[in-house]
Amino acid sequence: MSAYDASMTEPNPFRVENCSIERTLAVVGEKWTFLVLREAFNGVRRFADMQAGTGAPRQVLSARLARLVEEGLLRKVPYREPGSRRRDEYRLTQKGLDLYPIMVSLMHWGDRYEADPDGPPVVLTHRDCGSPIEIALRCADGHEVPSPREVTPRLGPGARLAG
Amino acid sequence: MSAYDASMTEPNPFRVENCSIERTLAVVGEKWTFLVLREAFNGVRRFADMQAGTGAPRQVLSARLARLVEEGLLRKVPYREPGSRRRDEYRLTQKGLDLYPIMVSLMHWGDRYEADPDGPPVVLTHRDCGSPIEIALRCADGHEVPSPREVTPRLGPGARLAG
DNA sequence: CAGCTAAGTCTAGTTGACAGACTCAGGTGC
DNA sequence: GCACCTGAGTCTGTCAACTAGACTTAGCTG
Numbered sequence: 001m002s003a004y005d006a007s008m009t010e011p012n013p014f015r016v017e018n019c020s021i022e023r024t025l026a027v028v029g030e031k032w033t034f035l036v037l038r039e040a041f042n043g044v045r046r047f048a049d050m051q052a053g054t055g056a057p058r059q060v061l062s063a064r065l066a067r068l069v070e071e072g073l074l075r076k077v078p079y080r081e082p083g084s085r086r087r088d089e090y091r092l093t094q095k096g097l098d099l100y101p102i103m104v105s106l107m108h109w110g111d112r113y114e115a116d117p118d119g120p121p122v123v124l125t126h127r128d129c130g131s132p133i134e135i136a137l138r139c140a141d142g143h144e145v146p147s148p149r150e151v152t153p154r155l156g157p158g159a160r161l162a163g
Numbered sequence: 164m165s166a167y168d169a170s171m172t173e174p175n176p177f178r179v180e181n182c183s184i185e186r187t188l189a190v191v192g193e194k195w196t197f198l199v200l201r202e203a204f205n206g207v208r209r210f211a212d213m214q215a216g217t218g219a220p221r222q223v224l225s226a227r228l229a230r231l232v233e234e235g236l237l238r239k240v241p242y243r244e245p246g247s248r249r250r251d252e253y254r255l256t257q258k259g260l261d262l263y264p265i266m267v268s269l270m271h272w273g274d275r276y277e278a279d280p281d282g283p284p285v286v287l288t289h290r291d292c293g294s295p296i297e298i299a300l301r302c303a304d305g306h307e308v309p310s311p312r313e314v315t316p317r318l319g320p321g322a323r324l325a326g
Numbered sequence: 327c328a329g330c331t332a333a334g335t336c337t338a339g340t341t342g343a344c345a346g347a348c349t350c351a352g353g354t355g356c
Numbered sequence: 357g358c359a360c361c362t363g364a365g366t367c368t369g370t371c372a373a374c375t376a377g378a379c380t381t382a383g384c385t386g
Contacts, residue, residue: 012212140296151287158282
């Protein structure tokens with residue numbers, strides 16, 4: 001997947017029927033799910049707080065939480081406030097935590113193109129030194145890869161070409 | 164936005180009403196749009212090819228293309244095959260191209276957690292040296308930041324706290 | 327048992343996706 | 357000028373998901 005020359009009969013010779021992006025989208029590729037995940041990354045764990053943070057209708061939130069638990073991105077952890085019944089919180093699993101680069105990328109693009117004129121509302125910083133966080137594309141040899149144009153797709157071991 | 168300690172009254176002190184993630188999601192936060200963008204990054208430009216690659220119903224595709232043009236992520240470029248009328252192709256703008264880290268992150272997460280047992284279907288490589296592409300989180304001082312737990316959010320210049 | 331409250335579930339109306347068919351609009355050949 | 361062509365839409369009725377608001381559930385406490 002890169003910006004690619006279209007002077008071929010098949011516009012995309014890397015069109016696979018088991019595309020990983022599409023697999024990811026099947027799990028998280030819609031607004032409410034992303035917002036739930038955003039809340040989870042912000043440490044929000046309880047239903048009511050998730051609802052306040054996302055603005056999702058309860059039915060939508062309930063369904064998304066159940067789905068994310070089922071898919072293994074969130075797990076339920078029981079808790080009980082004094083005076084209340086036992087309830088569950090929702091916490092990110094490692095599988096869920098590994099979505100972090102996606103969330104940061106979404107934020108940075110929004111910071112750049114959709115933020116208010118005052119600038120970004122939240123800045124992510126390195127806990128140890130305080131410098132802002134960046135997302136970098138590089139190759140395994142350590143080269144910087146600043147643009148999609150310097151990326152060449154290759155068919156991988158699991159490639160199944162589509163019609 | 165990081166994995167955060169929840170032992171406070173406000174579960175998320177960085178809850179802003181102008182969240183950049185949410186701004187991004189308002190533009191691209193649903194399946195069909197991402198699939199259109201995937202095709203665009205793969206060099207697919209024409210309606211019929213977009214449709215073949217995404218599987219989107221024509222009405223959905225037409226609406227998404229129009230929206231992406233309106234939002235400035237795609238632009239229309241006229242073309243004409245001999246024997247045919249003038250038509251438009253759809254190409255990524257810089258604004259659209261800057262979504263690349265999101266697309267790569269989606270792919271990598273899918274490669275890791277949702278791919279077939281044979282492995283990823285497509286591997287992105289550095290054009291100049293052939294090594295696989297990676298996404299790295301680091302800070303502006305050059306430190307590696309391997310986990311959300313090493314990230315500290317701060318309110319930015321545009322922060323508008325939510326209720 | 328009544329009251330409480332967080333986390334769901336329900337319901338009728340609205341909106342968007344969907345499959346399939348139809349239309350449109352320039353180019354070409356007759 | 358007309359018929360044919362074809363890629364890019366547009367239309368339509370059905371189905372699925374979202375939505376706002378209300379209601380229910382299920383443990384705990386007094």
